[in-house]
Amino acid sequence: MTYRSILLNLDINRHDNSLVRLAVDLAKRFDARLIGLAAADVPPPMASADGMVFDGELIECEREDIEARFAELRAKVENFAGTTVELEWREALALPTRLVIEAARAADLIVTSSPDTASSINAYRSTDIGSLVLNAGRPVLVAAGEANQLVGEKAVVAWKDTREARRAVADALPLLLRAQEVVVVTVEQTEGSVSSAGVDDVAAFLMRHGVKARPEITAGENESKALCAFARSIHADLIVSGAYGHSRLREWVFGGVTRSLLDDRGLNRFMSS
Template identity: 50%
Template sequence: MSYKTIVVNLAVDANPAPIVKLATELAQRFDAHLVGFAAADVPPLVSTGEGLVYEGEVMQIARTEIEKRLAELRDIFENIVPNSISSEWTQYICGPTRALGIAARSADLIVTADGGEDVFRAVDIGSLVLGAGRPVLVTSGNAEHLLAKTVLVAWKDSREARRALSDSLPFLAKANEVVVATMETGPTGDVRNSLADVAVFLEQHGITARTEVIAGDADGDRLVAFARSIHADLIVSGAYGHSRLSEWAFGGVTRSLIDESGINRLLSN
């Protein structure tokens, strides 16, 4: 298994160079076709001193500004990506989360930086992971490189974790060290059996992994701390093992990982 098509999302309000460089390296590593992507939309209502109103002229100005920015992003993408890499550009005047979901139809992997609050100009990472049907690599900060030499797989015996494990195989196959870890408070017998099965699964794919049980309740901060202790630069995790509503209301590992910008995360649902 490999990633044959990678879509990289260039946020309209961020410096695109770091993530384009990172995605270019990934395309080289996996011999993949690279799709540069950017999208933004004009809010349907315009705020004025008299409240929210429809204003055609103002909306057209906003659309023109978006089109100008998309053209700039395309130029940057095409200038950074070398001719030796198969690549193309796509853009939408549309909410970026929805548009990325469309682009995901023909992609193996989506690469994006952290999202933002403005749904017209920034990706909602949670909604993207839930709706894209593809693994989403959320890069750390303004990272220009992702070596993924040490990868932490956050394991829980769930559909989402199994999906994430399979989706991450191309990274795991090229890693120097793979650590599969789970967080557990009760008896560890069944947990260790589950981890052993995962290790066998990976071995069948030519990947050697060690397993760890992290004592304590499932907690995203604890997971990230463990990742740093083993010098992992990529965490692989299933997303939203509980309902998304309960995770956002009461916290959860997924929310912690989405909020964590200091490490690369591969999320799958």
């Protein structure tokens, strides 16, 4: 298994040189086609006490601004990719989250930037990372804030015995195979609350695929903090996890670990749902 097509999702509000470098580097390492994508839309006219507010000139200016930003992003991606990466560019005046989810059908892996917070979102100009992870049907690599490259020498697999975690382990295999050390870790919140059978099985599964993996049980009352602290204690630059959430009143509500990982901009996070 490998990644033959990587979708790079770019936010028009950001100047993500580091994200572009990281995605181009991954495409080179896996000899993958890179699909650069940018989307944004103009909000619809707002209703006021006097009726519908419609300023055609203002809307046209916003549209022109978006299209100018598309051109800048495309030029940046083409410059970093050069002639060494097979590149496709996509752009559209559309809601970003919806368009990225649709485009996920063309890719093995989605690479995107780290949100300021998991709930920080302008639906017309930015991607809702949580909705993307839970709906794309593809693994999502949420890059650390200033990461120029995913070295991936040390990786942590955050293990829970769930469908989402199993999916994440399988989806991350191409990256885990390149790591020098992979630790499959689960958090014991109270003494005797977990069995080593799960992490042992997953570590053995990975080793059969050629991954240098070992199991680990770490203790901590707060699962999220314990996982992140463990990842930093071994200087891991990648954490692999399942993503857990459900929709409530059209908003994504996440489990504590998923939300904490989405908000932790210091780690590269690989998530599957």
